[in-house]
Amino acid sequence: MTSVEPGGSEVNDTDAGYVDGNALAGPLSEVFAVDVTTATSRCANCGCTGPLARLRVYKHAPGLVARCQQCGSVMLRATRTRDAVWLDMSGAVSLAIPVGET
């Protein structure tokens, strides 16, 4: 879900080199014990909220870059090194992770 929303996309439409945030599920499963692609994130640039599954994910060796589906700004970067996963989430102001009721 990208250019279908009002506000459109800033990322060139001919650039089809991306997939949905769903594809983050595997890489992030190395870090989190629950599925975080259904977690709601808020973009630090435009303020829109939505599940991580709807971000646009670009492969940038050696990691992944996830951009806001509304404004295209970078919300999350995940980079795998030999013994660590680096998560840069400075583009997201919050992340609400569903964990069920207590």
Place this chain on the structure above:
Amino acid sequence: MARAAVPGRLGDRLRWRIAEVAGRRVESATAVTLTLEIPDWPGHLAGQHVDVRLTAEDGYSTQRSYSIASASNGRSLDLTVQRTSGGEVSPYLVDELVPGDQLELRGPVGGWFVWRQQQTEPVLLVAGGSGLVPLMCMIRTREAAGSRTPFRLLYAVRSPSDLLYGSELRQGAPGLDTTYLYSREALKDSARPPGRITPEDLARGGWPPDFEPTCYVCGPTAFVEKTAAYLVLLGHAPERVRTERFG
């Protein structure tokens, strides 16, 4: 409860597992289904995928995602892979793997592009090419569960010879309506001339937005982009349109 929501994710982080190829079935000139055996496979939800990792002798490794095709109640795991010519991974999976070979795999993963039996609203599935794979998993899961939830499938594919799961789809299931949208070459007696998917196709073969269906759209990125935009133009709420772009 989040724990129950994703079988196999009982609060553990995932690790790579070894899967063994137990079967190989040719689906079309460019696609095969691989049946994998994985000890202690925890089961999966309809629409989830796995990541497959290949490692060369020199240590170089690369991974790709593949959707699960088999019904979610099964113990075995089927992946259907379409060859992307010139691709790094898919030609190997389609042409080289034989029963007995092993693969590294991580999954099942993904909690968003899934259909659960508890959902009762009508469902629209729109597939472009190999984008049918996770949608077929939903169809098979619905049938295995004896669900009466109405499903409509719009399947955009190049020509009749490119169809995946052709005989299974022709056989059909009660409450499942299938429409084929050929882009290059249609059957002789078909009323629709070959061509890309249009808003009219979606209006005719889909559900009225008033019915508040959940729409699942899967396939090549450009196809998904266009189809999702049409659905929203037709009046479907953006949050009811779930997408899986294959790249």
